[in-house]
Amino acid sequence: MKLFCIALLSILASPVWSASNNLFRWQADIERLAVDPYWLALLHKPSVKSNSEIIDPGFFLSGSDDSRAELTATLAALLAPVAADENEHAQCRFIARSHWLQQQLPQLSILLPKVQCDLFNRWSDxxxxxxxxxxxxxxxxxxxxxxxxxxxxxxxxxxxxxxxxxxxxxxxxxxxxxxxxxxxxxxxxxxxxxxxxxxxxxxxxxxxxxxxxxxxxxxxxxxxxxxxxxxxxxxxxxxxxxxxxxxxxxxxxxxxxxxxxxxxxxxxxxxxxxxxxxxPISVFHRLAEIKHHGRPLVxxxxxxPSRQKRLVAGYQQATDKMQQAVAAIIVNNYILDLEEFQSLNTSEQSQVLEILFDYLEFLNISDDSVQRTQQKNQLLRARLRLPPGPQTRLAFNDAAPHLSTYPSLLQVSWIETEQKPALEVRFRATYYDLLTANRDKAMFSALSMFDLHLRQQNNSLQLYRFELLNIENMNLSQTGLPEDGGLAWKVNFGYAAENLACWRCQTVQFTGGIGKAWQVNNAMFYVMQDGRLHQNQQYSGVLSTDSRLGTVFELDTVWRIQLEFGYRAYLGSAAENFVWYRLQQRFGNSQRWDLRVAVERQRSTEGRLAVSYYW
Amino acid sequence: MKLALLAVSALTLSMVTAPAVQAQQKVNPWKQCGIGAMIFDDNGTAAAISNVIWDLGTTAVSSNVSSQDSCNGLKVAAAEFINSTITNIEEETVIGEGQHLTAMLNLMGCEVAAHSAIIQDVRADLDVSVADKSSKAEAYYSQLDSTITSKFAAQCQII
Missing domain, CATH: 3.90.1720 (endopeptidase fold (from Nostoc punctiforme))
Incomplete structure (x- = not known):
């Protein structure tokens, strides 16, 4: 009998019994907390019945993602005795769960064994x-x-x-x-x-x-x-x-x-x-909109700034004399015994060397050669001969990303053609084109995906154009220094009309282009040679080229224009080659809307007035 | 007798503390710890590796979560940092200041008040003739470590 009493007392005093006893006492709370939105969020379950978005079995102490079972298992693990490695204890591994449950069940914190989470403490300083x-x-x-x-x-x-x-x-x-x-x-x-x-x-x-x-x-x-x-x-x-x-x-x-x-x-x-x-950009647009506790969240x-941004800022903010020294040193194979460099004072020489560090490292991205390392070493030695510090302080006045135009587009256009007028609705999932407002002016590039045009004309609705992907990277030089900037390139994959004269002549097309672009103040000029692979349509054959010459320029932040001329040549087919042109304008610089006006000729001419909404 | 007791105590203490200190001081992170190979970048593979390490237990990859011995110590974290950012470190050293130098000397456990003097010392003897980045990093680390050990040991205590 004595032995039985001792055994019973041992069981009642044991941590296992104690944990079970507490779980029993919290039964009603467990039912309530298991469906609490915060608990579900901690388990990454969109709802009680759905599966967790985490597929890692190690995330679930119960062996399943059932929210009630996991809550019970978590409580048991939190109350469990501490093993040799305290970091392995549930209080350390599931610290958010532990913290929240202590808030919800005030008695819990009294019952929890003391644990030192060294690993977490070091990680979180x-x-x-x-x-x-x-x-x-x-x-x-x-x-x-x-x-x-x-x-x-x-x-x-x-x-x-x-x-x-x-x-x-x-x-x-x-x-x-x-x-x-x-x-x-x-x-x-x-x-x-x-x-x-x-x-x-x-x-x-x-x-x-x-x-x-x-x-x-x-x-x-x-x-x-x-x-x-x-x-x-x-x-x-x-x-x-x-x-x-x-x-x-x-x-x-x-x-x-x-x-x-x-x-x-x-x-x-x-x-x-x-x-x-x-x-990602949508998250930042939203962060900037949110008021949190009555004040802006951001x-x-x-x-x-990136290395390239530092190079451009350093060069543009340098005096003419320093810019001339930079250019002269590059042209003269990094020899510093030049009048342009030696005539500068110590501080200016130091600034010139810093610009050259950035320049060489910028070039190293595409070609990390031994010769360039030796040139860099030469410049480092020269800087060592000058007195130390301070670093050149550069000013960066780029607009923050959340100030850009929102990424998704819905556009409605009224189109006048040589036949009948048309109404077009366009949806573009992402992101920007050559006319988009509020983008880095130096970029002059286009990147869009899932660009769908539905056209209502002649009493029928038609999938007029669909571009899965369009990228035009003008790769402009921003300093004018040798090897800054490269070839412009274009990639486009879509379904589009062969020209504007035909009504149902869409083909699947893949276009790749290469060329060169130059920036002069607020204008960019380019020449491009595109090659097009497409379905055979009205004897067009499967291969054609477009030679393009164009400009994009900004008269004001609210008015940007693109003018482009091209010559379409069909290779290995009887289709007739032709000259085409396009004039597009964007009015407005809101992040949410703009107005577009365009005239385009490709065997036939059409004019377009479009209202765009961005979100 | 008192002197003998003191000597024995000092010897005992040095035997107790020596292994950890030696592990800190004598390890060459490039030769013994595979610096370069162990550095994680931010692509998916790195994520996968950190996942594996996590699941193996409590050995973590980040500098301050490492243990204090051999290849997991803070000096190795500093060596990793130098190896990853040697281009910036070299530029800032010849200039005489910069945020990479601050982070590097923090990782070496050096007091902020001593940073400027250490940089000047390293700058005075900096060898910029080495050709490849990994060798540059190793040479730089070696120079920094010996400068700190010989002249700034009191201001730079890895804790």
Missing amino acids: HQQIESVSAIFASGYLGNPASFYGHILLKFNSSAEKRALLQQQNINFGAAVPDNQNPLIYIVKGLAGGYNAVFSYGDFYRNTQTYGENELRDLWEYKLALTPAEMQQLLFHAWELIGRDYIYYFLKENCAYRMAELLELVIQQRLISKRQPYAM AEIIQH
Whole structure:
């Protein structure tokens, strides 16, 4: 009997019994909390009945994503005794869950075993986070997945020994094997063929990858969050690191997941769940619109300029004499014993050398040669001979990304043709064309996807034009220095009419073009040679070329014009070659709308008046 | 006797603390830790690698989450930083200031008040004749480490 009593007392006193007992006591709370929207958000379940978007079994303590089972398992794990490695305890691994459940069940914190989460504390700098920033990495035409930019989160520590480049940031990206075939990469990216995870690292890895290697600006949007919200975000970010999601290039991508993470604390929608695609820039448009606790959510915007941006700013802000010295040194194979350089004072010489550092590193992106390293070493030695500091302070006055025109377009056009007038409705999922307002003036480029034109004419509705992809990169020189700027290029894949004289003569077409463009003040001039591969239509054959000569210029920020002349030649067919032209104008510089007027001739002439709405 | 006891105590203490200190001081991150190969960039592969490491347990990749021994110490984090950003570090060293230098010296555990003097010291002996980036980084790290060890040990304590 004595033995039985001792055994019973041992069981009652054991942690297992105690945990079960507490779970029993919280039964009613568990039922309520299991369907709480915040709990579902922590599990990444859109609703109670849907599956979690996290596919990693390690994220679920119950072995399933059932919200009630997971809540019970989480409570049991939080109350479980501490093993040898405290970091493995649920209180450390699921710190956001633990924190929230302690708020919901006040007795819980009294019952929890004491745990020291060293790994989390070091990662979070003992939670000395003074602010959180969303970072926008500007678009990059070198990789299809980067056309539309990228988004990161940065936790800004107040610790004295955590400088900007050491700040902790988290990234969401697909796990893509090295040297993946580009076609497979695109197909798998679109079809959910890759897993994706949140990873972390110091901010310098991003400044190197984006700013130095891919020449993309990083824009930091510092958010006005309360300390409690920052803590919430930090806790949940920690839970998510390394957990697998399925990656979809169009929607469940970095923009979607980062927005979802921020929505947890902002409690406002940052991205549309219904829209079939998600873009990083949309998150920043939205962040800039939101009022949080009665004040703007974005407290400060900081530009971290790319190497190219620093080169251009350094060169443009230098005096004429310094610019001449830069040009002379480049032309003379980096010999510094030149009148142009020696006549400058020490400070000017120092500034010239800094511009040349940027110039050589800018060129190194495309061709990292031994000769260039030796030239750079020569310049470094010259700078060592001058007295130290200070670095040249450059001014950057670029407009922040959220001030650009919104990315999606709905346009209605009235069209006068040589036959009958037509009404056209156009939807373009993304992003900008050569006439779009509020873009970096130096860019003069076009990037659009899923551009659909439906035309009502002769009492019938017709798919008149569809462009899956259109990119025109003018690759302009921004300094005029040798090798700054390169060949202009174009890629277009779509379904379009052969010319304006025919009504139902659409063909599937693939166009590639190459040429050269020059910028003079607010105008850009170009010559391009396009090659077109298309279906045979009215004896057109399958191959044709367009030789184009054009200009895009801005008379004012509210008025931009494109004028283009071309000669279409059909190769290996009886179709008649012809000269064509196009004049397009954009009026207005709102982020939300513009007015377009165009005249175009391709065997037949049509005029167009269009009203555009952007969102 | 008192002196002998003191000597024994000091010897015992040095035996207890020596391995960790030696691991910090003598490790060459390039030769012993495969610096370069272990550096993560921000593409998907990096994410995959960090995932694997996470799932293996509590060994993490970021500098401050590393353990204090051998290839996981803070000095190796500094070496990784130098290896990744040597181009900027070299430029800022010849100029005499910059944000990469600040971060580098923070990672080396150096007090902010000592940064300027350390930079001047490194600048005075900087060799800019090395041809490739990895060798530049290794040479720079070696010079910085010996400068700190010989002249700024008190102001630069890896903790």
